[in-house]
Amino acid sequence: MKDYVATILQNEKIAENVYAITFETEEPVPVRAGQFGDIAVGGTHLLRRPIAICKAEENRITFCYQVKGEGTQKLQAMRVGEKTNVLMPLGNGFYVEDGEKKVALVGGGVGVFPLISVLRAYKATKEISAYIGYRNKAAVCGVEEFAKATNFVAVTDDGSYGEKKNAVQAFEAALQAGYRPDVVLACGPTPMLRALKTVTDREGLNCFVSLEERMGCGIGACLVCVCDKTNGKKARVCKDGPVFNANEVQL
Amino acid sequence: MANLSVRLCGVTLKNPVIAASGTFGFGREFHELYDIGTLGGVSTKGLTLEERLGNPVPRIAESRGVILNAVGLQNPGVEHFIRNDLEWLKSTGTAVIANVAGKTLDDYETICSKLDGLVDMIELNISCPNVKSGGMAFGIQPQSVEQVTARAKKGLKKTPLIVKLSPNVESIATNAKAAENGGADCISLINTLTGMAIDIERRKPIIANNTGGVSGAGVKPVAVRMTYEASQAVKIPVIGMGGITCAEDAIEFLMAGATAVQVGTANFSDPYAMPKIIDGLNAWCDRHNIKNVSELTGTLELHQR
Numbered sequence: 001m002k003d004y005v006a007t008i009l010q011n012e013k014i015a016e017n018v019y020a021i022t023f024e025t026e027e028p029v030p031v032r033a034g035q036f037g038d039i040a041v042g043g044t045h046l047l048r049r050p051i052a053i054c055k056a057e058e059n060r061i062t063f064c065y066q067v068k069g070e071g072t073q074k075l076q077a078m079r080v081g082e083k084t085n086v087l088m089p090l091g092n093g094f095y096v097e098d099g100e101k102k103v104a105l106v107g108g109g110v111g112v113f114p115l116i117s118v119l120r121a122y123k124a125t126k127e128i129s130a131y132i133g134y135r136n137k138a139a140v141c142g143v144e145e146f147a148k149a150t151n152f153v154a155v156t157d158d159g160s161y162g163e164k165k166n167a168v169q170a171f172e173a174a175l176q177a178g179y180r181p182d183v184v185l186a187c188g189p190t191p192m193l194r195a196l197k198t199v200t201d202r203e204g205l206n207c208f209v210s211l212e213e214r215m216g217c218g219i220g221a222c223l224v225c226v227c228d229k230t231n232g233k234k235a236r237v238c239k240d241g242p243v244f245n246a247n248e249v250q251l
Numbered sequence: 252m253a254n255l256s257v258r259l260c261g262v263t264l265k266n267p268v269i270a271a272s273g274t275f276g277f278g279r280e281f282h283e284l285y286d287i288g289t290l291g292g293v294s295t296k297g298l299t300l301e302e303r304l305g306n307p308v309p310r311i312a313e314s315r316g317v318i319l320n321a322v323g324l325q326n327p328g329v330e331h332f333i334r335n336d337l338e339w340l341k342s343t344g345t346a347v348i349a350n351v352a353g354k355t356l357d358d359y360e361t362i363c364s365k366l367d368g369l370v371d372m373i374e375l376n377i378s379c380p381n382v383k384s385g386g387m388a389f390g391i392q393p394q395s396v397e398q399v400t401a402r403a404k405k406g407l408k409k410t411p412l413i414v415k416l417s418p419n420v421e422s423i424a425t426n427a428k429a430a431e432n433g434g435a436d437c438i439s440l441i442n443t444l445t446g447m448a449i450d451i452e453r454r455k456p457i458i459a460n461n462t463g464g465v466s467g468a469g470v471k472p473v474a475v476r477m478t479y480e481a482s483q484a485v486k487i488p489v490i491g492m493g494g495i496t497c498a499e500d501a502i503e504f505l506m507a508g509a510t511a512v513q514v515g516t517a518n519f520s521d522p523y524a525m526p527k528i529i530d531g532l533n534a535w536c537d538r539h540n541i542k543n544v545s546e547l548t549g550t551l552e553l554h555q556r
Contacts, residue, residue: 040521045313046317046318046517046520048519216310217280221279221518223310226308226325234305
């Protein structure tokens with residue numbers, strides 16, 4: 001973890017309200033799939049924006065973000081050549097064991113981006129199947145990346161792209177057709193993760209989820225972004241997570 | 252190179268810059284970024300006798316120039332801190348200030364006696380706005396400020412006591428005096444201002460606790476004014492805080508009457524905020540030909556009206 005001075009190389013729209021920003025840092029950033037960065041947007045915004053790293057190629061780091069509030073609007077308004085500070089890499093990230101050959105990715109909404117980092121990290125050594133849900137056709141993004149998976153199923157809530165289903169239903173359909181992954185990695189809205197956990201519990205599948213929470217420091221000191229563990233304790237999403245075994249946390 | 256060291260109730264700090272409670276944990280995470288032994292001190296996450304799990308999430312919100320938080324004193328309990336974190340934190344070389352809170356007067360005395368002689372200073376949190384039993388009840392009325400200070404002091408034979416004052420009061424000068432009368436060796440201020448931020452799409456407060464403590468750059472003028480008023484009211488030293496982001500901000504507090512300062516929210520905007528403030532203090536002193544940073548304390552000259 002380091003606070004990198006990062007220069008914007010690209011900041012472009014990739015879907016409705018979703019942008020990809022690529023920074024160049026002075027030195028390579030050692031990133032594990034599923035980790036995130038805390039991006040300073042400056043001005044009257046005292047908190048940085050914690051955003052998943054989508055792609056890390058040496059000293060070129062790409063984040064994808066949805067414009068939601070003033071902070072992400074400011075990020076969207078940043079121009080190529082501008083510099084800002086990015087504290088990264090943060091969090092634990094996804095880790096796939098050697099013995100886990102068949103990896104299922106289940107993602108929805110902006111939760112698809114950390115999964116792209118998993119795909120990039122493991123596509124050479126694993127058989128990866130991605131079940132990705134979008135709101136509608138205008139929200140579809142990352143398709144060229146997911147197309148590199150062994151299997152890729154894209155669905156939309158309204159059926160305007162792929163079948164009219166959500167990501168969990170698409171994953172369930174594959175299970176019914178005989179697919180059985182060694183591990184399931186997921187990121188997306190909490191209701192989606194909850195629905196997925198019901199399925200992975202029923203099927204006895206190992207499942208890891210990447211969580212989101214409003215953050216303060218981003219490094220585990222302030223105890224703002226906690227989640228409830230099933231053992232009654234709290235865990236810090238930024239430091240102990242964002243990736244947790246689905247059985248360890250209350251969704 | 253100016254001499255940045257300051258004396259605070261018998262304790263020498265390397266410099267007047269202390270990490271504010273609740274923004275810095277027990278220092279371990281920031282130590283991954285820089286040597287926290289270079290700081291004047293670290294005020295720990297608020298400790299209670301028993302472990303506390305804190306408030307539901309979301310615990311934080313933003314408003315222009317400030318943040319609001321309602322963590323609710325999540326902490327592993329004082330015994331856990333003593334067993335697992337204290338020795339490490341001391342070994343970094345920074346001054347260790349244990350921030351403590353309780354539900355009852357007894358709690359305050361007990362927790363102080365458990366830490367007496369083990370830490371450099373104890374900071375009494377009688378002003379946490381985010382828990383029903385976080386001491387806020389003790390921090391409002393001057394009579395109860397004096398009473399809780401006196402009880403905490405009963406638990407202490409060796410370690411100096413700082414009382415952290417709430418700004419959500421009628422008169423900061425009166426409460427500062429009350430702490431002094433209760434036997435405080437030092438006061439620190441301000442804790443957060445109680446506030447609210449609303450998600451207008453959902454017509455609900457952003458923070459699950461509904462209200463939260465407001466901190467960050469935007470509160471600084473209020474904090475400077477209160478630091479001035481409090482330091483005028485008492486003879487004991489004052490630690491100023493509230494929105495300090497850079498060395499110049501820290502100097503305002505020193506001039507207003509503070510001997511040392513605490514930095515909290517700025518650590519979130521820039522994790523290196525405190526080392527930068529220390530460097531900036533040194534540079535400012537050199538530029539102004541000031542040999543000892545302690546010379547700045549209380550040098551404010553008011554306009555004659």
